[in-house]
Amino acid sequence: MTDKTGGPIGVFDSGVGGLSILKEIRRELPNEDLLYVADSAHVPYGEKSVEYVERRSIAIAEFLIGSGAKAVVVACNTATAAAIHSLRGRFSLPIIGIEPAVKPAAEATRSGVVGILATSGTLASDRFLNLRSRFDSQIEVLVQPCTGLVEQVERADLESDETRMLLERYLARLLDRGADVIVLGCTHYPFLAPLIREIAGPDVSLIDPSAAVAREVRRRLEKEGMLSAGTRTGTERFCVSGSVAEGAPIISRLWEGRDIEIGMLC
Numbered sequence: 361m362t363d364k365t366g367g368p369i370g371v372f373d374s375g376v377g378g379l380s381i382l383k384e385i386r387r388e389l390p391n392e393d394l395l396y397v398a399d400s401a402h403v404p405y406g407e408k409s410v411e412y413v414e415r416r417s418i419a420i421a422e423f424l425i426g427s428g429a430k431a432v433v434v435a436c437n438t439a440t441a442a443a444i445h446s447l448r449g450r451f452s453l454p455i456i457g458i459e460p461a462v463k464p465a466a467e468a469t470r471s472g473v474v475g476i477l478a479t480s481g482t483l484a485s486d487r488f489l490n491l492r493s494r495f496d497s498q499i500e501v502l503v504q505p506c507t508g509l510v511e512q513v514e515r516a517d518l519e520s521d522e523t524r525m526l527l528e529r530y531l532a533r534l535l536d537r538g539a540d541v542i543v544l545g546c547t548h549y550p551f552l553a554p555l556i557r558e559i560a561g562p563d564v565s566l567i568d569p570s571a572a573v574a575r576e577v578r579r580r581l582e583k584e585g586m587l588s589a590g591t592r593t594g595t596e597r598f599c600v601s602g603s604v605a606e607g608a609p610i611i612s613r614l615w616e617g618r619d620i621e622i623g624m625l626c
């Protein structure tokens with residue numbers, strides 16, 4: 361019988377956003393090796409065509425699988441919307457994606473109005489429109505594309521005046537219409553959660569699905585008999601498609617300042 365428990369969990373995003381998911385996977389599964397790809401030469405995905413994001417997602421999944429990954433986590437709402445269907449059709453290993461947490465938001469709202477912050481690509485996707493339509497009769501779902509925010513996080517600029525101004529503008533459009541729950545529908549945005557909380561105030565709840573995704577990764581691996589049998593602490597490796605010199609300090613900073621092993625996606 362082949363051993364299905366070896367090999368890293370592959371995780372990818374257009375850039376550094378998926379590190380918000382990777383952190384939770386590390387917390388949930390301390391013994392697993394993790395291989396993270398930031399497609400930094402092609403970020404942002406949110407303004408690109410579905411075909412483009414799909415092509416990039418397939419290329420990265422091939423790289424991860426070629427590097428021995430036993431499962432692939434699409435740590436990107438935009439890539440999940442554009443590509444998860446083709447990834448699952450093409451590759452037989454477990455592929456776990458992420459989508460805006462509309463259901464938990466519907467359960468949490470008291471005003472009956474929830475706001476979704478996400479990329480234009482996610483919000484325009486059939487996958488999201490289907491998801492949203494399931495809740496239309498229960499709650500009002502407001503959507504806000506957040507052009508420019510991904511770029512701020514890619515620079516690890518989490519609290520400058522420019523970042524604050526963008527967030528104030530986007531959040532005002534939701535809060536002024538009564539939203540009392542805000543869904544972080546892009547994996548870059550959890551890095552902005554402290555600033556979002558400060559702007560939105562204590563009466564507004566934020567929904568960050570990262571921990572739920574990590575639990576889903578555990579469930580899938582458990583179900584498939586793929587959880588690592590080892591007891592040693594897992595390793596992390598990072599790859600970028602853009603400049604390593606530019607990517608390394610940003611990834612290290614967002615990875616809680618720790619030293620990292622980083623290479624080129626090839």
Ligand code: DGL
Pocket residue numbers: 373374375377378403404405406407435436437438439479482510545546547548
């Ligand atoms: N972090 C990604 C997401 O969750 C992609 C952002 C982008 O590249 O536009 O949608």
